[in-house]
Amino acid sequence: MEISVEQYQAYLKDNEPERRVVSGNYTAEPTSVAQLATALIQSLQELLDEGRIGFSSYEVVAAPAVTFSLEMSPINLPMVDAKKANQFFTDETAPVTLKVYLVTRSEFINVSKLHIDYFADSDAEFSAERLATMLSEKWAVVEDHYKNPPALQPAAAVTEATTKKTATKKKTTAKKSTAKKRTTKTATAEKATSKKTTTSKKTTKTSTTKKKATAKKPLLKRRSR
Numbered sequence: 001m002e003i004s005v006e007q008y009q010a011y012l013k014d015n016e017p018e019r020r021v022v023s024g025n026y027t028a029e030p031t032s033v034a035q036l037a038t039a040l041i042q043s044l045q046e047l048l049d050e051g052r053i054g055f056s057s058y059e060v061v062a063a064p065a066v067t068f069s070l071e072m073s074p075i076n077l078p079m080v081d082a083k084k085a086n087q088f089f090t091d092e093t094a095p096v097t098l099k100v101y102l103v104t105r106s107e108f109i110n111v112s113k114l115h116i117d118y119f120a121d122s123d124a125e126f127s128a129e130r131l132a133t134m135l136s137e138k139w140a141v142v143e144d145h146y147k148n149p150p151a152l153q154p155a156a157a158v159t160e161a162t163t164k165k166t167a168t169k170k171k172t173t174a175k176k177s178t179a180k181k182r183t184t185k186t187a188t189a190e191k192a193t194s195k196k197t198t199t200s201k202k203t204t205k206t207s208t209t210k211k212k213a214t215a216k217k218p219l220l221k222r223r224s225r
Contacts, residue, residue: 001048001122002095005074005086011053012082017071018047018054026058028139030132036068037131044070044100048122053098055079064146066106068135076116078103098122102131104138108145 020043026036036058043056057069071079074096075088086092100122104115117134120126 001098003053003074003098004093004095005089006092008053008074008098009082009085009092012079015053017079017082018052020044020047020054020056022056022058024058026060028136028143030136033135033139034128034132037128037135040068040070041126041128041131044072045126047072055103064106064108064142066104066109066139066142068138069103069105070119070131071101071103072098072122073101074098076101076118078114078116100126102134102138104142106142108142109138 022036022039022043024036024039026032026039040056040058047054047056053072055069055071057067059065059067069078073079073082073085075085076099077085078101089096098121100119102117102119104117105113107113109115115138117138119131119134
């Protein structure tokens with residue numbers, strides 16, 4: 001199926017995406033996953049045959065909870081983010097192939113709690129075997145993270161490390177400030193001493209000059225006679 005990004009967004013703006021829920025009690029066992037893959041594909045194919053834009057989905061309620069969806073989109077974005085699709089195309093009116101993505105939602109899939117994988121073009125023949133493999137891989141990740149949560153640094157340790165770092169930084173800044181003050185004080189003292197010495201020299205020079213002038217003055221008077 002081909003559709004322009006403009007048409008895709010306009011459709012979802014005026015209509016809620018059609019949702020086909022797959023019922024049943026499927027497990028992560030290979031045979032069960034293969035059956036789930038077939039059920040998801042059949043439900044999505046019905047939507048395509050009807051000319052509707054939407055998705056098929058199956059929700060696992062038992063822990064670890066996970067929801068698998070086959071969603072239609074022109075770009076690898078879940079349908080809830082359809083309004084962002086035009087940001088990835090230069091011509092929103094040009095027809096593009098509508099694609100199908102496997103969207104996995106779970107608290108244990110990753111930090112964002114969502115993972116999206118390209119499955120097939122909407123007008124291609126869907127492979128239940130390929131989808132079953134994809135489902136098994138994602139289901140295994142969810143179960144593994146559920147049983148073995150990724151290690152995280154304790155908040156207390158982070159706080160303690162941050163506090164020590166801040167204290168060290170403040171101490172270093174204080175030392176630099178004290179050293180700067182001492183340097184400034186020394187420079188001021190040296191400047192004052194230098195000024196005093198200069199003043200003393202000037203005073204001595206002036207005094208000497210006056211003495212010389214006083215000594216010469218009587219001689220000048222005598223010559224004038």
